[in-house]
Amino acid sequence: MCRHLAYVGPPVSLRTLLYDPPYSLLRQSWAPRDMRGGGTINADGFGVGWYPAGGGPPVRYRRGTPMWSDVTLPELAATTSSGAVLAAVRSATVGMPVLDTAAAPFAEGPWLFSHNGVVRGWPDTVTGLAGRLPVRDLLTLDAPTDTALLWALVRDRLRAGEDPARAVAETVLRVAAAAPGSRLNLLLTDGRTVVASVAGHALSIRQATGAVLLASEPHDDDPGWQAVPEGRLVVATAAGTRIAALADG
Numbered sequence: 493m494c495r496h497l498a499y500v501g502p503p504v505s506l507r508t509l510l511y512d513p514p515y516s517l518l519r520q521s522w523a524p525r526d527m528r529g530g531g532t533i534n535a536d537g538f539g540v541g542w543y544p545a546g547g548g549p550p551v552r553y554r555r556g557t558p559m560w561s562d563v564t565l566p567e568l569a570a571t572t573s574s575g576a577v578l579a580a581v582r583s584a585t586v587g588m589p590v591l592d593t594a595a596a597p598f599a600e601g602p603w604l605f606s607h608n609g610v611v612r613g614w615p616d617t618v619t620g621l622a623g624r625l626p627v628r629d630l631l632t633l634d635a636p637t638d639t640a641l642l643w644a645l646v647r648d649r650l651r652a653g654e655d656p657a658r659a660v661a662e663t664v665l666r667v668a669a670a671a672p673g674s675r676l677n678l679l680l681t682d683g684r685t686v687v688a689s690v691a692g693h694a695l696s697i698r699q700a701t702g703a704v705l706l707a708s709e710p711h712d713d714d715p716g717w718q719a720v721p722e723g724r725l726v727v728a729t730a731a732g733t734r735i736a737a738l739a740d741g
Contacts, residue, residue, distance in 0.1 A: 495520040495534055496580035496596065496606040497711070498679050498686045501703025501730045506540060506569035509577055513711035521559040521581040526694050526709050536584035537595035538562070541604040542574035543683040550576075550604050550683065554595040576683035578604040585610050585638065594635035598643040602682040605646060608708050609675030609692050611638035617671035621645060642667065646680060656680055656687050661725050661741025664689045679706065688726040689738060695720045697733060704728045 497517060499509055510517050515525060521534045539554035555562055559581050580596040588594070596606035611618055618641065622630060625644055633640040642663060649659035664676045668691060675692030688695055688706050696717045698705045706728060710717040720726055725741040727734045 494580055494582050494596070494606075494608040495524060495708040496578070496608050496677075496679050497705065497707040498579075498604075498606075498681050498688070499577045499703070499705045500681070500684065500686055500728070501575060501700070501705075503545065503573040503575045504577075505571075505573045506542065506577065506579075507566075509705075509711075510540065510569050510579060511566065514713075515709060515711045517579055517581055517707075517711070518559055520709055520711075524709060534559075534581035534583040536590045537582040537592070538565075538580065539582075539595040539597050540565070540569075540577065540579040541597040541599060542572065542578075543576040545574070549602060550578075550597075550599060552597060552599055552604075554592050554597075556590050556592045556595060576681065578606055578679060578681055578686075580606045580608075580679075585614070588614075588637045589635055591635050594637050594640070596639065598634055598640065600647055600650075603647070603650065604679075604681050604683075605643045606679040607639040607642050608677040608679075611642070611667060611676075612671045612673045614638045614671070615641075618667060621666060621670055642676070642678065646678070656682070656685065657725060657727050657741050660687045660689055661738050664691050664738055677708070684729060686726070686728045688720075688728070690720045690722055690724045690726070691738065692722075695726070697726065697728065699728075699733055702730050704730055704733060 538559040
């Protein structure tokens with residue numbers, strides 16, 4: 493299973509999110525603590541997206557190699573700060589390609605997106621849902637993977653003006669109905685609000701004064717971490733968090 497995180501709050505260096513904590517995303521790439529769903533390492537790529545201080549669309553750095561083997565990211569992370577970050581490490585489902593473009597975060601305009609999980613029965617179970625998308629979107633997927641399709645489904649709703657929380661919830665519910673047993677933990681942010689689903693894997697939140705951090709696994713032993721129950725939708729900002737049933741999203 494993949495691992496991901498999202499942060500919104502006062503600017504912090506990427507290093508403080510990706511490297512410094514005792515159970516950082518780097519450590520989770522080779523020694524995750526939560527082993528549900530199988531898989532022992534997340535070596536099939538990684539990515540980080542952040543929002544520049546001066547405004548504008550997010551910047552991304554993605555690779556199809558293990559995070560621990562990248563020699564550029566540590567220096568980049570130590571010298572780059574942002575008030576909104578989404579990052580992920582990938583464990584590819586058997587049969588899916590390992591490419592730079594298959595690593596989250598996926599992006600368009602102000603949006604960053606990540607998926608921790610798997611679509612069961614791929615691709616046959618979701619051909620009906622995929623068939624409702626514009627042909628151009630299918631021809632221009634970042635990669636032929638379940639995560640890229642999930643992003644296309646969410647993005648299609650965002651383009652239509654749908655509320656981000658509803659876009660995530662409806663995508664999860666429809667894919668879960670078409671492909672039972674799928675693991676569909678999604679993260680979506682525009683740099684101000686983070687929307688997350690909990691469907692088949694863990695998610696924890698740490699809310700502090702003026703900041704919020706969501707992660708597949710807590711990256712330290714701070715007692716402020718709160719585990720989100722299964723089947724929930726989270727809408728989080730630096731000012732507060734709302735948690736509801738996915739069906740109420």
